[in-house]
Amino acid sequence: DTTVKQNPRYKLARVGKPVNLICSQTMNHDTMYWYQKKPNQAPKLLLFYYDKILNREADTFEKFQSSRPNNSFCSLYIGSAGLEYSAMYLCASGDGGGNERLFFGHGTKLSVL
Amino acid sequence: GEQVEQLPSILRVQEGSSASINCTYENSASNYFPWYKQEPGENPKLIIDIRSNMERKQTQGLIVLLDKKAKRFSLHITDTQPGDSAMYFCAASSGGLSGKLTFGEGTQVTVIS
Numbered sequence: 001d002t003t004v005k006q007n008p009r010y011k012l013a014r015v016g017k018p019v020n021l022i023c024s025q026t027m028n029h030d031t032m033y034w035y036q037k038k039p040n041q042a043p044k045l046l047l048f049y050y051d052k053i054l055n056r057e058a059d060t061f062e063k064f065q066s067s068r069p070n071n072s073f074c075s076l077y078i079g080s081a082g083l084e085y086s087a088m089y090l091c092a093s094g095d096g097g098g099n100e101r102l103f104f105g106h107g108t109k110l111s112v113l
Numbered sequence: 114g115e116q117v118e119q120l121p122s123i124l125r126v127q128e129g130s131s132a133s134i135n136c137t138y139e140n141s142a143s144n145y146f147p148w149y150k151q152e153p154g155e156n157p158k159l160i161i162d163i164r165s166n167m168e169r170k171q172t173q174g175l176i177v178l179l180d181k182k183a184k185r186f187s188l189h190i191t192d193t194q195p196g197d198s199a200m201y202f203c204a205a206s207s208g209g210l211s212g213k214l215t216f217g218e219g220t221q222v223t224v225i226s
Contacts (some may be wrong), residue, residue, distance in 0.1 A: 002157070033213075035216075040218065040219075041218060042117070042119075042155075042202070042215075042216040042218045042219065043202065043216045044216075045213055045214070045215075048213065077175070090156075094154055100148065101130070101159055101162070102147075102149075102159065102214060103159075104149075104156040104157045104158070105156055106154075106155065106156045108155065
């Protein structure tokens with residue numbers, strides 16, 4: 001049973017086209033994260049929301065956008081997909097506190113052709 | 114930032130034996146070290162974590178050790194079963210909104226019957 005849901009599970013996109021991935025959580029967590037996972041690499045933090053405040057990692061600042069219309073939902077937006085964006089995208093929510101625990105969704109596997 | 118190295122990347126063990134995964138970190142301010150297990154097609158799930166005020170923690174066939182001097186922590190799976198076959202990720206963080214989780218590259222554990 002997972003309370004962090006991601007849609008879709010698989011996504012095909014064309015080079016140069018936009019991509020929008022969706023995540024929702026039902027635990028009323030203040031923090032939501034997006035990680036990018038490529039084969040044989042560690043999950044890489046792209047950005048996170050704390051409440052309504054968006055924090056983007058410096059090295060991926062221009063590549064990804066996000067919105068959080070309410071506490072439960074968070075999207076990841078790619079304006080113009082490139083081949084290098086092909087990866088698994090993992091959404092997680094955090095239970096707060098000084099060392100918060102993350103709860104992950106199943107991920108969206110994005111393939112850019 | 115933080116860098117986490119995880120070894121080995123692949124681990125095959127005989128059913129009933131133990132499996133050990135080792136991680137090292139760089140940031141001496143890191144104080145929280147969780148372990149996530151990801152089974153095929155599933156989301157990563159937190160299985161055990163340890164904070165810097167502890168050196169050892171044990172739960173349900175899992176033991177984690179933390180050596181702060183050496184900046185090293187490890188996961189030991191005792192009496193491995195086929196259900197332990199999965200990808201395991203270690204992570205480290207220094208807590209708070211500025212100390213987000215940094216993951217290792219993962220260890221693919223296969224338990225052979």
